[in-house]
Amino acid sequence: MKKISILGSTGSIGTQTLDIVTDHPDKFQVVGLATGNNIQLLSEQIRQFRPQIVAINNEGQLEDLKSLISDLDYTPIILAGKEGVIEVARYGDSESVVTGIVGCAGLLPTIAAITAGKDIALANKETLIAGGPVVLPLVEKHRVKLLPADSEHSAIFQCLQGVPTGGLKKIILTASGGAFRDLPVEKLPQVTVADALKHPNWSMGRKITIDSATLMNKGLEVIEAHYLFGVDYNAIDIVIHPQSIIHSLIELQDTSVLAQLGWPDMRLPLLYALSWPERIYTDWEPLNLVKAGSLTFKEPDHQKYPCMGLAYAAGRAGGAMPAVLNAANEQAVALFLEEKISFLDIPRVIEKVCDRFAIHNTSTPSLDDILAADNWARQEVSNCLIANLV
Numbered sequence: 001m002k003k004i005s006i007l008g009s010t011g012s013i014g015t016q017t018l019d020i021v022t023d024h025p026d027k028f029q030v031v032g033l034a035t036g037n038n039i040q041l042l043s044e045q046i047r048q049f050r051p052q053i054v055a056i057n058n059e060g061q062l063e064d065l066k067s068l069i070s071d072l073d074y075t076p077i078i079l080a081g082k083e084g085v086i087e088v089a090r091y092g093d094s095e096s097v098v099t100g101i102v103g104c105a106g107l108l109p110t111i112a113a114i115t116a117g118k119d120i121a122l123a124n125k126e127t128l129i130a131g132g133p134v135v136l137p138l139v140e141k142h143r144v145k146l147l148p149a150d151s152e153h154s155a156i157f158q159c160l161q162g163v164p165t166g167g168l169k170k171i172i173l174t175a176s177g178g179a180f181r182d183l184p185v186e187k188l189p190q191v192t193v194a195d196a197l198k199h200p201n202w203s204m205g206r207k208i209t210i211d212s213a214t215l216m217n218k219g220l221e222v223i224e225a226h227y228l229f230g231v232d233y234n235a236i237d238i239v240i241h242p243q244s245i246i247h248s249l250i251e252l253q254d255t256s257v258l259a260q261l262g263w264p265d266m267r268l269p270l271l272y273a274l275s276w277p278e279r280i281y282t283d284w285e286p287l288n289l290v291k292a293g294s295l296t297f298k299e300p301d302h303q304k305y306p307c308m309g310l311a312y313a314a315g316r317a318g319g320a321m322p323a324v325l326n327a328a329n330e331q332a333v334a335l336f337l338e339e340k341i342s343f344l345d346i347p348r349v350i351e352k353v354c355d356r357f358a359i360h361n362t363s364t365p366s367l368d369d370i371l372a373a374d375n376w377a378r379q380e381v382s383n384c385l386i387a388n389l390v
């Protein structure tokens, strides 16, 4: 029985993780749950999974949450605010923490979990992209496992099992192409939020779905792969694969290529991040290659989707620049979702903010440097828009 805690339990990653627990009650037990605002769903999760500790980030929801579970025959520890979420991350005898919080808000809870000796099932990619220079040394210092739950990085990790040191030559990240993959570039200025949220293959949270539409998700995943697998940016490629059946590939020194395939279903990478090195039987629909049909590939269009290039540049700049890219993207996507900026303003403002940060960057940022850069970038997005610089 593996004891786990889930950060972001009411979101797409969190609920799919709880689906896995429901499917395998003999394998997994929930110790803690944390979320942002959704007390109704959190209260239902408390009833079903009976965690020892829960937290709601929005402190104004604490009393209403307590009311929703006042009839229960047990009372979990109920906390609120950032500190409450951090406490869930580090609490008790959980072995693994699934990081399903969206955005850099997951950074401090993840650091708390690592420091408490918890293995990390990493879905919250922003934590690694922004905090990699600090997170990776902590993972090593506390001898915990950082296991990828992102589908591409899970695929790469699975393919790497058994590959000898020095055997890896190149990583090939697959990308669906997102909501606008078949849209002519001249139509992008008019696209709406609703258009951008129509992902062709995956059902995900709003922010990452927009990131898939701008291809920033793939750019972030390039940085994520660099940190997770220690591979140089020149050896990380992107290929558009509209079917999302091949979840990524690795090329070895002898030119052999290994790939991991499956239906577009996040439960599988999540399960493997929790079961590794074991493989757990599931009754889920097996992949049927004939049913999947043709698998096609094409070059990514960097002119149509400049976010990929911005991410490569930020990754190569290193230091706190990935944190600035990530924060500017989070802020720009939030403004797009609020219909305050256009779809094409997203890469424009990110580029402007990153350009302005270059002279401030430091090659070995501390946690405080990363948090300060994150905060600066979010403010700089507003400054650029107010000054009509995009």
Ligand SMILES: NC(=O)c1ccc[n+]([C@@H]2O[C@H](COP(=O)([O-])OP(=O)(O)OC[C@H]3O[C@@H](n4cnc5c(N)ncnc54)[C@H](OP(=O)(O)O)[C@@H]3O)[C@@H](O)[C@H]2O)c1
Residues within 6 Å of the ligand: 007, 008, 009, 010, 011, 012, 013, 014, 034, 035, 036, 037, 038, 039, 057, 085, 099, 100, 101, 102, 103, 105, 123, 124, 125, 126, 149, 150, 151, 202, 203, 204, 205, 206, 207, 208, 266
């Ligand atoms: N969804 C996928 O298939 C997928 C695949 C790969 C990687 N990821 C990554 O996984 C992360 C989560 O994505 P998602 O799609 O699951 O997002 P989502 O559906 O929007 O869920 C986000 C979760 O985080 C919670 N949350 C937000 N801010 C919080 C805070 N400050 N403290 C505590 N909880 C907070 C939300 O709570 P409320 O619901 O109460 O607001 C919700 O439970 C992202 O980093 C994403 O890039 C997702």
Ligand SMILES: C[C@](O)(CO)[C@H](O)COP(=O)(O)O
Residues within 6 Å of the ligand: 150, 151, 152, 174, 175, 176, 177, 178, 202, 204, 208, 212, 213, 217, 218, 266
């Ligand atoms: C499901 C996924 O792993 C989320 O990161 C996948 O990457 C989303 O698809 P896309 O290829 O980025 O559109």
Ligand SMILES: [Mn+2]
Residues within 6 Å of the ligand: 150, 151, 152, 221
């Ligand atoms: Mn992914």
